[in-house]
């Protein structure tokens with residue numbers, strides 16, 4: 623029997639048009655980046671409107687890096703996201719405080735996996751995601767090196783695109799995949815064909 627298809631998150635959504643296209647193409651989740659350093663930063667107002675445009679079954683994920691708890695909760699509420707993705711070095715208390723309000727994707731780098739992975743692996747409401755050290759940098763991880771330590775139920779990000787995502791799925795069997803850089807026409811603007819090809823490649827890998 624084949625493995626279940628990983629959940630598909632299309633990140634860096636900055637417009638209603640891109641949100642609707644990704645949803646129609648079959649995305650399970652859309653990412654809205656609120657990190658000030660990002661070239662894909664979006665306002666809570668646009669994220670909220672885009673989220674309202676994609677129907678009831680598509681998750682809307684607020685993405686944060688190096689932001690304090692007040693800001694994370696305030697922007698998440700304003701954007702009406704359904705989940706929160708947390709990058710960067712964070713205390714366990716911080717992650718738990720966000721998880722009191724939203725399902726959390728806790729993003730770790732491979733170097734942090736041994737120390738932090740076991741903390742979150744069995745915690746309800748917190749899902750691990752493994753990403754490259756520079757979020758949104760488009761650089762893939764070394765999947766073969768991770769094969770023995772990749773925890774079941776973990777999501778995968780980092781340099782995924784239509785041409786390589788099936789390989790990543792075969793090696794690591796992630797519960798979800800997340801991508802942005804290689805799905806764009808330019809930073810913050812999706813290439814609809816790349817988004818559709820990415821989703822087709824994920825589904826094809828699990829067929």
Ligand SMILES: O=C(O)c1ccccc1N[C@@H]1O[C@H](COP(=O)(O)O)[C@@H](O)[C@H]1O
Pocket residue numbers: 633634653655657659660661662685686687709753754756757758759760761779780781782800801802803804
């Ligand atoms: O993309 C960004 O600008 C970004 C900024 C701050 C935090 C996260 C960001 N993106 C996340 O990066 C990974 C994968 O990106 P890529 O496919 O390698 O470009 C993904 O989790 C995005 O949500």
